[in-house]
Amino acid sequence: MDESRDRIICMKCNVALVKTKTDFSYLKHNFDTELLRCPICGQVYIPEALVKGKINEVEMALEEK
Numbered sequence: 679m680d681e682s683r684d685r686i687i688c689m690k691c692n693v694a695l696v697k698t699k700t701d702f703s704y705l706k707h708n709f710d711t712e713l714l715r716c717p718i719c720g721q722v723y724i725p726e727a728l729v730k731g732k733i734n735e736v737e738m739a740l741e742e743k
């Protein structure tokens with residue numbers, strides 16, 4: 679049931695997204711992480727869970743300082 683989970687298709691290009699090391703920033707913090715990205719149009723798929731996880735990490739890191 680979970681086998682298709684890692685294969686996300688770009689709706690625009692109809693190709694499977696590939697894992698790519700990607701920088702993205704949130705609240706002036708840069709993350710360097712592997713994200714699924716369309717090899718044709720460059721559209722990055724950011725799972726909501728990942729965003730929330732990263733944001734939690736940042737918020738916790740800020741509170742610790």
Ligand SMILES: [Zn+2]
Nearest residue numbers: 688691716719
């Ligand atoms: Zn695409």
